[in-house]
Amino acid sequence: MDRTGLLHLIRSEGYNLHWHPRVGWTGFKETKGNFMTRIVCLTATFALIVISLGSCTKNSSEPKKNAQQLTVGFSQIGAESGWRTAETKSIRSEAEKRGVDLKFSDAQQKQENQIKALGAFIAQNVDAIILAPVVETGWEPVLKKAHQRGIPVILVDRGVKVTNDDLYTTLIASDFVAEGRMAGDWLAAKTGGKANIVELQGTPGAAPAIDRKKGFEQAIAKHPEMKITKSQTGEFTRAKGKEVMEAFLKSGGEIDAVYAHNDDMALGAIQAIEEAGKKPGVDIFVVSIDGVKPAFESMVEGKLNCTVECNPLLGPAAFDAVERAVAGQKLPKNTVVQDKLFDQSTAKDVIDSRQY
Numbered sequence: 001m002d003r004t005g006l007l008h009l010i011r012s013e014g015y016n017l018h019w020h021p022r023v024g025w026t027g028f029k030e031t032k033g034n035f036m037t038r039i040v041c042l043t044a045t046f047a048l049i050v051i052s053l054g055s056c057t058k059n060s061s062e063p064k065k066n067a068q069q070l071t072v073g074f075s076q077i078g079a080e081s082g083w084r085t086a087e088t089k090s091i092r093s094e095a096e097k098r099g100v101d102l103k104f105s106d107a108q109q110k111q112e113n114q115i116k117a118l119g120a121f122i123a124q125n126v127d128a129i130i131l132a133p134v135v136e137t138g139w140e141p142v143l144k145k146a147h148q149r150g151i152p153v154i155l156v157d158r159g160v161k162v163t164n165d166d167l168y169t170t171l172i173a174s175d176f177v178a179e180g181r182m183a184g185d186w187l188a189a190k191t192g193g194k195a196n197i198v199e200l201q202g203t204p205g206a207a208p209a210i211d212r213k214k215g216f217e218q219a220i221a222k223h224p225e226m227k228i229t230k231s232q233t234g235e236f237t238r239a240k241g242k243e244v245m246e247a248f249l250k251s252g253g254e255i256d257a258v259y260a261h262n263d264d265m266a267l268g269a270i271q272a273i274e275e276a277g278k279k280p281g282v283d284i285f286v287v288s289i290d291g292v293k294p295a296f297e298s299m300v301e302g303k304l305n306c307t308v309e310c311n312p313l314l315g316p317a318a319f320d321a322v323e324r325a326v327a328g329q330k331l332p333k334n335t336v337v338q339d340k341l342f343d344q345s346t347a348k349d350v351i352d353s354r355q356y
């Protein structure tokens, strides 16, 4: 029985189906019918929905598209830091260079906005989705929808925690644990393994915040006289980083160093240290992660002591992954972006070559 026949049967028995542009026949309102009729119609409705869904998923027999014909949805976290802005610029410019039709959504750092954006991309039946997930958890339902529709999801810059990692195609990101470890090892060498440290954490629940903390703690665990005495989120922003550092300074207690999960919070902390009449980089050491240009400028001024580069220029790798995924090629589950530490000894030599 074809779809019309099935629909006729259901309608004649008093069930009204609704056609939904992206999911097909869904929902029905019972108007009349005895028990057996209902069973028959429920089965028919289910069959119809399965047929509809089947006709909506991407199948491998579709003609392969080249980049100029691709429509890609990009759900970006927001514009909370210089790093984030550089990543957005890299992805937008790469889409333009390849002639990809990019649907961009800025979530203002709210996961619910990212989930809504992904739902809209799926409804538009985009060829692929690029997602920078603000936090690690809560993605299963919407990633399942994309997976059912055969839409590849490329994760950039942060990972997710899901029960089945088939729900995303690949992750392109730095090793945040290694970044935290590099920062901790550098500070241990600088202080001779003895320091009271205050920590400015990134967004709660975000992969870089969780793992940069883990890596830094692994590094200082080797030095019993290195302690994190205060730790609080600065939400990866300069303003909040400054505010939290002001509170740390007011709350008393010896502070030998600040470990900030990103440069923007470190630069905010440097402002707070100066306003408290102390010399950042001398009285209080400042170490952070990202490697944005303002961090290099601060190192040249002798205020920031070191930063671990976390490359945000992910556009080329992201669209290589999109094109390979759309062409049905198998991709590695994880591509690790290589990072490097810079300090005041090298900042002046490299600052002019910085790309972000």
Ligand code: GZL
Pocket: 080, 081, 082, 083, 084, 157, 158, 173, 174, 208, 236, 261, 262, 263, 264, 289, 290, 310
């Ligand atoms: C790291 C990225 C982080 C940066 C911050 O991949 O997710 O988010 O370190 C940004 O600057 O806000």
